[in-house]
Amino acid sequence: MKSVKKKIKAQDDEIIVGLDVGTTKICAIVARQKENDNIDIIGIGRSPSKGLHRGIVVNPGKTIDSIKEALAEAELNSGVRIKSVSVGIAGHHIRCIQSTSTIGINNPERVIQEEDIRRLIEQAGLIRIPSDTQIISVIPQEYIIDGKDGIYDTPIGMFGVRLDAKVNIITGLVSSIDDLSQCVKTCDVDIDDIVLEPIASSYSVLHETEKKVGVAMLDIGGGTTDVAVFKKGVLRYTAGIGIAGSLVTNDIVEALGISEEEAERIKREYGFASIDEILNDEEISVKGINRNVPKKTRKSILARIIQARMLDIFQLSAIEIMNSQIHKELHAGVVITGGGSLIKGTKELAEEILGMEVNLGIPTGMKGGLIKEVESPIYATGVGLILHRIKMMNAPDFGNELKGGNSKRKKITAKGVFNKIKMWFDE
Numbered sequence: 001m002k003s004v005k006k007k008i009k010a011q012d013d014e015i016i017v018g019l020d021v022g023t024t025k026i027c028a029i030v031a032r033q034k035e036n037d038n039i040d041i042i043g044i045g046r047s048p049s050k051g052l053h054r055g056i057v058v059n060p061g062k063t064i065d066s067i068k069e070a071l072a073e074a075e076l077n078s079g080v081r082i083k084s085v086s087v088g089i090a091g092h093h094i095r096c097i098q099s100t101s102t103i104g105i106n107n108p109e110r111v112i113q114e115e116d117i118r119r120l121i122e123q124a125g126l127i128r129i130p131s132d133t134q135i136i137s138v139i140p141q142e143y144i145i146d147g148k149d150g151i152y153d154t155p156i157g158m159f160g161v162r163l164d165a166k167v168n169i170i171t172g173l174v175s176s177i178d179d180l181s182q183c184v185k186t187c188d189v190d191i192d193d194i195v196l197e198p199i200a201s202s203y204s205v206l207h208e209t210e211k212k213v214g215v216a217m218l219d220i221g222g223g224t225t226d227v228a229v230f231k232k233g234v235l236r237y238t239a240g241i242g243i244a245g246s247l248v249t250n251d252i253v254e255a256l257g258i259s260e261e262e263a264e265r266i267k268r269e270y271g272f273a274s275i276d277e278i279l280n281d282e283e284i285s286v287k288g289i290n291r292n293v294p295k296k297t298r299k300s301i302l303a304r305i306i307q308a309r310m311l312d313i314f315q316l317s318a319i320e321i322m323n324s325q326i327h328k329e330l331h332a333g334v335v336i337t338g339g340g341s342l343i344k345g346t347k348e349l350a351e352e353i354l355g356m357e358v359n360l361g362i363p364t365g366m367k368g369g370l371i372k373e374v375e376s377p378i379y380a381t382g383v384g385l386i387l388h389r390i391k392m393m394n395a396p397d398f399g400n401e402l403k404g405g406n407s408k409r410k411k412i413t414a415k416g417v418f419n420k421i422k423m424w425f426d427e
């Protein structure tokens with residue numbers, strides 16, 4: 001995006017910034033929430049990501065430099081001095097544990113109140129988890145009131161003396177979460193929220209009806225493929241696979257003996273994830289490592305390399321979708337997103353391996369300016385972080401601890417955030 005110099009103003013309450021710290025790119029998207037529910041994207045900043053491996057910070061110095069670069073560009077383009085951001089977290093350290101929680105309703109009228117839900121969630125968060133992990137979120141799946149099950153919407157306002165809930169508890173490695181938040185805070189911005197990346201992406205690429213009838217989302221990024229399975233409107237299962245677009249590029253480097261830059265170029269220009277989708281098997285000219293000696297290859301040879309790795313991605317995804325134990329109930333099929341989904345023929349290969357209808361997830365939900373700029377699967381997480389943040393800000397107040405303060409724009413300390421059990425009640 002071309003930099004347009006604007007007068008810089010401080011970030012106010014209507015401005016929300018999504019910071020996607022990806023393995024290959026970092027992007028900061030600045031949005032303004034307007035009164036009529038419209039959201040304008042007013043600026044984007046991007047930088048190549050150098051300090052992450054498979055979604056995890058491995059070089060804090062390089063990560064900080066990349067984040068600073070993306071934030072500076074976003075500030076320049078939006079004219080906003082960024083003070084706080086919503087950040088995404090992913091990686092194969094993320095685990096999803098199924099658990100239950102029970103509380104007694106002790107108010108005299110026996111009406112379930114927000115406070116009861118908060119206690120229920122807190123109770124759920126008391127489970128034993130490995131000492132090097134911490135809870136990122138607790139997501140209620142189903143409520144049971146006095147033994148009456150099948151309650152998927154909020155039970156607030158219903159009557160009962162005992163409330164049970166089936167919950168999904170999302171955990172991550174303490175060190176990975178701390179490393180990421182420390183990098184962000186070193187860039188002089190506060191963290192509004194840390195959101196599981198597949199949840200963020202789901203906000204921008206999945207429709208509510210898809211989440212209700214059952215859908216699996218695969219965010220094929222550079223370093224990780226995130227799997228998230230939704231049913232009855234809630235996240236049922238999530239997992240991270242350490243194979244994605246960068247490994248595809250790497251395979252091309254190794255197989256053809258060319259530079260990473262050149263491999264990336266031919267992957268995007270001529271790459272096919274499914275050999276069957278090639279209509280016209282042209283010869284391709286590629287720069288050898290020694291630039292004076294061009295090499296020749298064919299689209300079908302390139303496709304064979306790509307297909308082998310994409311097969312791995314979809315076979316592992318299929319296992320994870322089955323691990324959700326609701327693979328037979330996914331009536332909306334699969335939605336693929338992330339930059340890795342942009343290789344031609346990806347949808348067709350995914351359909352063949354997964355045996356379900358597959359659609360490409362392009363961010364939607366923004367109604368104002370600069371829309372075209374983010375209409376790509378690579379912005380699914382960045383846009384989703386903004387939509388998720390707006391939903392959290394507009395959700396009913398569940399109390400200070402869960403919403404992180406009584407002001408709409410909460411500030412979270414790097415340590416403090418994870419000790420709080422966050423509620424995805426709106427999910």
Ligand SMILES: Nc1ncnc2c1ncn2[C@@H]1O[C@H](COP(=O)(O)OP(=O)(O)OP(=O)(O)O)[C@@H](O)[C@H]1O
Nearest residue numbers: 022023024025221222223224245246338339340342
């Ligand atoms: N037009 C395109 N065609 C094919 N592949 C593409 C295209 N654009 C991007 N990619 C690939 O998408 C991958 C990056 O995707 P994305 O930006 O979603 O990842 P990320 O968010 O940086 O990483 P992660 O989510 O794994 O941390 C790269 O491997 C890149 O080669």
Ligand SMILES: [Mg+2]
Nearest residue numbers: 022023221381
């Ligand atoms: Mg990503």
